[in-house]
Amino acid sequence: MPPIISRGFRGRRDDDAPSGRVPPGQYVTRDFPVLSAGPTPHRPLEQWDFSIVGEVDNPRRWTWEEFRALPSEEVTVDIHCVTKWSKLDTVWQGVSVDTLLDGVETAAEYVVQFCDGGYTTNLSLDDVTGGMAWVVFGYDGEPLEPEHGGPARMLVPHLYFWKSAKWVRGLRLSATDEPGFWEVNGYHNYGDPWQEQRYWGD
């Protein structure tokens, strides 16, 4: 039985979004919904670090001060959540993953983002290099709030937003692809919103 239409129900979404920018099945919102797989971590900055580990000749590690001293940039991107909301022209401040991987020697083809709270998500190295990804610490001109992933989260806008881990603490490079938290539990291993790769088998 198809769902009953409720007269006059529209929901809260933006109607006049430019069509070429909205992937199939998505609705544009002006809000910034907070979704989380677990409790919000509150790691003090003096205990925070970011590491590049795994299949690398020279693992790297930055304290918060060292990380903030790296060259950073402002980026404006559209983001797409698998739960169907998209938000256009979001403005972030962060460090390009290319900067973090500069000089890192590796034969690895895959990377796992690991985080406070234990969340993980996997990508190919190609998906986070060449200007495709950032570790961001600012949103809309302000420090990134804990509920949105602060002090720092990943930003990988060409994929569904579960591939941009909140509370990220590092990248583990690997020769093999290691499906992460949602990838083992029903969500698509790659997650391209333009091909609507939301779930297993899509």
Place this chain on the structure above:
Amino acid sequence: MDALMLDGNAVAGILQEVFAVEMTTAIGTCNTCGVTDQVGALHVFLGAGIVMRCPHCDNALVTIVENGPRVWIGFAGVRTLQVTV
């Protein structure tokens, strides 16, 4: 404390749709800390999918991902589940 958190009871609907029996009073054992609790007392987080966590050690016990009639339920953190049918 997390302002986003719900109780296991909040996902009673989807659980009953899948299991066809009352699930919020089912009793689960966490495979990390070994504590048992009613499903209704678990901590629920709404992320890309639903995550139910142990109220004692935060271990992710159950994940639920829905795509219309297809539902994926992961029980990675549950050692045993006691249900009344």
Place this chain on the structure above:
Amino acid sequence: MDWRVAEVVNVVAETPRAKTIAFDVPGWPGHRPGQHVDVRLTAEDGYQAQRSYSIASVPDGTRVELTVERLEDGEVSPYLTDELRPGDRIELRGPVGGYFVWEPAQGGPLLLAAGGSGVVPLMAMIRARAAAGSDVDTRLLFSSRSWEDVIYREELERLGGDGLTVVHTLTRSQPPGWAGYARRVDAEMLAEVGPSLAELPGVYVCGPTPFVEAVAEALVQLGHEPHRVKTERFGPTRG
């Protein structure tokens, strides 16, 4: 457990922000006090939103009543409170949630702590208690913003007595001459209002997540056994 069609029978204002919507749900199997339903709304273009609401009424054939508080920035609640008219249809799934249920046969004493619209499932328990003619020692500690925002105010006044005590705390504004509590629920208030620990009371707490967190923590501090405290956090919802 399928989605059922529910047709609006009538809509009644409880307070400036809350309304009780009565539905006719063909095939309704009945429900237990404290259970809830999932509500699903579908727009013409297929967009869907889903929320959970506690059932306010006692079982009455195919009639199901929900009391909904309009959230300022809500996506679903303003539609339910401002738009729905008799004859309109939505979808319900339920009843569900055997965890947060109290029935008169379970006995007491009972401590019910409500934050705003968290009173709804507790009211279902109170109404079931009244319908059964029960005199179980029941204390409702009810936190609201102001006197005008107290949902079910008159009915609670009428039902008071025969073992039911209703204590209000008004956190934002109080009417002239108000001699009652005027602050957020805390351990001291719970100790003053609730039954003694020795009586092994059953405790049910419902409301927004921060309210439930604060009350649950205070109860544990006072020495209540965690397994005797049932919580229903409203929190934010999906989508």
